[in-house]
Amino acid sequence: MHIKNPRPATAAQKPTVTSAKSDHASPNAPAKKRSFVQWCKKHLWAIVLITTSLVIAGIFIVAINSVQHDSGLPFFTAKKKPTKFYSPLTGLEVADEAATKQPVTGVMIENSPDARPQSGLSGAGIVYEAVAEGGITRFLAVYQGAKPGLIGPVRSLRLYYLSWGAQYQASIAHVGGSPNALDTVRSSGYRDIDQFFNGGSYWRASDRRAPHNVYTSGEKLDALNASKGFKESSFTGFKRGDGKPVETPNATTIQLNFSGSTYNTAYAYDKATNTYKRSLAGAPHADREGGQIAPRVVIALEAPLERRVGPDGYEDTVTIGSGKATVFQNGTATAITWKKDSLTAPLKLLDENGKDFTLGRGQTWIGVFTPGRGSVTWR
Numbered sequence: 001m002h003i004k005n006p007r008p009a010t011a012a013q014k015p016t017v018t019s020a021k022s023d024h025a026s027p028n029a030p031a032k033k034r035s036f037v038q039w040c041k042k043h044l045w046a047i048v049l050i051t052t053s054l055v056i057a058g059i060f061i062v063a064i065n066s067v068q069h070d071s072g073l074p075f076f077t078a079k080k081k082p083t084k085f086y087s088p089l090t091g092l093e094v095a096d097e098a099a100t101k102q103p104v105t106g107v108m109i110e111n112s113p114d115a116r117p118q119s120g121l122s123g124a125g126i127v128y129e130a131v132a133e134g135g136i137t138r139f140l141a142v143y144q145g146a147k148p149g150l151i152g153p154v155r156s157l158r159l160y161y162l163s164w165g166a167q168y169q170a171s172i173a174h175v176g177g178s179p180n181a182l183d184t185v186r187s188s189g190y191r192d193i194d195q196f197f198n199g200g201s202y203w204r205a206s207d208r209r210a211p212h213n214v215y216t217s218g219e220k221l222d223a224l225n226a227s228k229g230f231k232e233s234s235f236t237g238f239k240r241g242d243g244k245p246v247e248t249p250n251a252t253t254i255q256l257n258f259s260g261s262t263y264n265t266a267y268a269y270d271k272a273t274n275t276y277k278r279s280l281a282g283a284p285h286a287d288r289e290g291g292q293i294a295p296r297v298v299i300a301l302e303a304p305l306e307r308r309v310g311p312d313g314y315e316d317t318v319t320i321g322s323g324k325a326t327v328f329q330n331g332t333a334t335a336i337t338w339k340k341d342s343l344t345a346p347l348k349l350l351d352e353n354g355k356d357f358t359l360g361r362g363q364t365w366i367g368v369f370t371p372g373r374g375s376v377t378w379r
Contacts, residue, residue: 085099086361103230104235105172106170107141107151110139112212123148124141126364127295128140129366152214157174158317180314191230243329254269266279269328276298297363299325301338303368304323305317319343329359
């Protein structure tokens, strides 16, 4: 059998040879891109979940910002510490700024045996005590914000009490007074609320004899101040600060003498309350409604007397100038200097460097005595 030779292949018939590389990838697809595509296919659900979360978060932020913008409030605000306000009279914390500007009232309160027990002394922020006449002491009780239901017995005014009350821009409640005190309070721009001209704000109690029976109240004094336009008192009080009892007190018993045994006072330090329990004439000095009087700070201030020429025979405690004083607080005794430049200037309490001395926060009693007639001792 004859076998023909096959025809030689032409160029057009030459078999196409495909490389191994072409068998495993799409044309023009780099290796890195192919790997990324494969990774995306493998993690498709994770990509969808993340993308959806980002879209939802973006919508939420836009919506919240829109609400905050419409309300006029900032979206993010730093948390601020609450503002604290302190009474310029006592240094104690009060509710708001308005409370620091409430009108101040100073009330002249009697201390003769027929006037005891007094009412309203325990509610005062500051009490000044000094001799009026004949060795008899009298009080100027200064109030801001406190509204005792009963205050008294109210008695007559002396010039030195007016001088001490001037720094508080205080209304002065009294029943008449010495000639120079009345001349000053009625002609020098003071806030005078004399009982003589404001009888409806005072009354006479039936259980005491005149003149030891004139009373008022915090509510009536507030109404009287408001009726006269005395709506605020703007002043700078004594420097105040926090304090705590010392470990070893050096002044736990104080004896402050003014004249004789009927008017001499004592204070016993109570470390548990960090106060000084007051005694008068050898017995606890109790406010009729408020119990035993116990100030946070006691100050014994030395000042000379000035006898005026004239038929009235009044003696005035000198308030202008400077002198020695002792501050009792936290169980300690500290010597300081007092200074007052004029009748209306504030009383300054200065430390050994001439800087304002820091008193504790709370009720303060200031006993003013004349060396040679009175004295202060402690142990």
